[in-house]
Amino acid sequence: MNHHYHVWCLAVLATALYLAPAPAESTIVLTHTNMENSTMFAGTRVKKRTGGESNDQATAESYWTPGHVQGAQEDESAYTQPEDYFPSAHGLVQTHPATFSGFGSISESSHGNLPPLGYSSLDFDKRGLDELRKNPELSSPEECARACREGEPPRICYYHFTAELYNVLGAACQVCTPNATNTLWSHCQCILADGVERGMLAVNRMLPGPSIQVCEGDKVVIDVLNHMHGMELVIHWHGIHQKGTQYYDGVPYVTQCPIHEGNTFRYQFDTNSGTHFWHAHSGLQKIDGIYGSIVVRQPPSQDPNSHLYDYDLTTHVVLLSDWLHENGMERFPGRLAANTGQDPESLLINGKGQFTDPNTGFSTNTPLETFTITPGRRYRFRMINALASVCPAQITIQGHPLVLIATDGEPIQPVVVNTIISFSGERYDFIINAEQPVGAYWIQVRGLGECGNKRVQQLAILRYARGPYQPKSKAPTYDVGLPQGVVMNPLDAVCDRPRTDAICVNQLKNAKVVDKGLLQERPDVKIFLPFKFLFYRPDELFQPHQYNKYLVAPGGGDHVISLVDEISYTSPGSPMISQIDDIPPELFCNGDNKPANCGRNCMCSHKVDIPRHAVVEVVLVDEVQQPNLSHPFHLHGYSFNVIGMGRSPDKNVKKINLKHALDLDRRGLLDRHFNLPPLKDTIAVPNNGYVVFRFRADNPGYWLFHCHFLFHIVIGMNLVLHVGTHADLPPVPENFPRCGDFLPPVSVH
Ligand SMILES: CC(=O)NCCc1ccc(O)c(O)c1
Secondary structure, three states, rough: OOHHHHHHHHHHHHHHHHHOOOOHHHHHEEEOOOOOOOOEEEEEEEOOOOOOOHHHHHHOOOOOOOOOOHHHHOOOOOOOOHHHHOOOOOOOOOOHHHOOOOOOOOOOOOOOOOOOOOOOOHHHOHHHHHHHHOOEEEEEEEHHHOOOOOOOOEEEEEEEEEEEEEEEEEOOOOOOOOOOOOOOOOOOOOOOOOOOOOOEEEEEOOOOOOEEEOOOOOOOEEEEEEOOOOOOOEEEEEEEOOOHHHHHHHHEEEOOOOOOOOOOEEEEEEOOOOEEEEEOOOOOOOHOOEEEEEEEEEEEHOOOOHHHHOOOOHHHEEEEEEEEEOOOOHOOOOOOOOOOOOOOEEEEOOOOOEOOOOOOOOOOOOOOOOEEEEEOOOEEEEOOOOOOOHHOEEEEEOOOOOOEEEEEEEEEEEEOOOOOEEEOOOOEEEEEEEOOOOEEEEEEEEOHHHHHHHHOEEEEEEEEEEEEOOOOOOOOOOOOOOOOEEEEEEOOOOOOOOOEEEHHHHHHEEEEOOOHHHOOOOOOEEEEEEEEEEEEEEHHHHHOOOOOEEEEEOOOOEEEEEOOOOOOOOOOOOOOOOOHOOOOHHHHHHHHEEOOOOOOOOEEEEEEEOOOOOOEEEEEEEEEOOOOOOOEEEEOOEEEEEHHHEOOOOOOOOOOOOOHHHHHOOOOOOOOOOOOOOEOOOOEEEEEEEEEEEEEEOEEEEEEEEEEOOHOOOOOOEEEEEOOHHHHHHOOOOOOOHHHHOOOOOOOO
């Protein structure tokens, strides 16, 4: 096809659609009646209201007419030059053409060029832009988000993150109303989320924050500037192994000191392939908006499943998150009277969604995320569960089976499912074949577990190019959802036999050969880790001279902390990796070395030492025994092979515990499979069940291992696996920030 003709033709089409008046149904109604004080939020106008007004009135007075036209993104696979393309991720304004370079010839497959990211280096703080411009060896985000080809030299990809206190529906939404035909800025700083105004935290005024999309082997450099007043910040790169760059894993007081307000910390590391993400690992900042995707692509020849799909687009990342209508700190330790625990009000899909007030039934009408596909083509989608609360998320796409091809960044032998249940921290990559009639189809994401109480869900749209924008069928509701079919990750934990209705993680097969040594009968190190909550009695918790942490759990208002092997993790005051000598040795502990007389609530820095190169087996045992709650454990620095999972085969045993798991193991009754066990870095332990996994300890360092639920991290459901010795580590980077107590002798004048 003639290159220039193609370009011109699409540009005209896109422009025409872009300037067309907004269809009535896409009017955004930014109103929300707050349960307690009936405060209305109307786009850029803020009105205080008294209670009792009808929703009709509210709607009439407080809507906003956007010029956002979904049709601007017409054909995902026909992109050629950036001028033709209106990104969907933040698709309010056209991306600045001048920021793009390196687009080659038109390719008929995605294994060719990629559409733009949806933001560019022009969105950096000026300091970031200057850094990029003065260093010719650095590539911009838009240059790095490219198709990966064998034999092409790796790049050094540069990002600048500015973290701020920010707001949803702030005045930025006045400046870049979506109907402004503004071509000066690549990025509109208006965050709509689910259409309900709130304070939040944002990186580069985007939600999700900037997506990092590179090719395997590229080096990534991220300058993180903390502009959050009175807050420290640490960012973790979930799924990146940090081999050789152990200092940049982003765990406070384990691998670094937190970044002070006003300071910039430069992370730099190599990339292992897969769908990953980044998020704050400090405090509760993640649930307030500090997260974004990481996609590390490979040349097709490197992916055993590449023959199954035609396109792997920048715009087909599906990042799921949970969303509150207040700051996360309102929920910790939590309130007693209006006890909602930590359950979210809403879910978001790529930071977008709508909210229906359960009290009034009133809905916002903010744009839903739309993924565009072309009939007859096969698309790789990369789903990231970035939820922070305890709710599993279930995704279903109307009329489209999902061909699962990877999880947590690692390829598996393809399996077909109809719905995926995922837990905080997990990633699932699947293929969608665009083989249904041209149309628009619902994507439904439901919050399960505790989220069933509020029935939170979110919708997005899978749209065939040149088809309608809205699905013909009524939107699925929480109770009448899309048909389920085969479920990935059934919550019933029946994982010891093949079944037709579901697939468990341990039943997935690795698409690559597995290290034989890992599958040997006896591992070098075997670690049993039971975990549970400690329920405090109020009289026990509120004693003089003690300020013990606690979480007010939902429902009954229990005051709890978390224990792993009877220990509640407590952070030291200096990072283990860089200032081990500044940490009093008695602060460290583990199951074999607990502090004397620490009673029920042992608080110390739980650390298990592992010899380098050892074959390690970990058995996690759920002693929480809270029906409805399965805890996803995430290991930093590694992927591990999932050997087995399930519940006790002994029908007389109602509740599993460490003693019983040890007994099952002795009798050879823990489920173990050695035929191509899949690789994961985050695994949900079935409630009242167990998980067995193995890895070879070939990455020295201090690696956090923890429940990925945000509010369980802060109450101690963590430990550190310390692999090797300090002699195995690269030297501490020059001028690496230091922190710790300052307790000089008292000076007497
Ligand atoms: C009997 C009871 O209500 N227990 C609460 C369990 C619990 C504890 C902590 C959480 O984060 C959570 O979601 C649930």
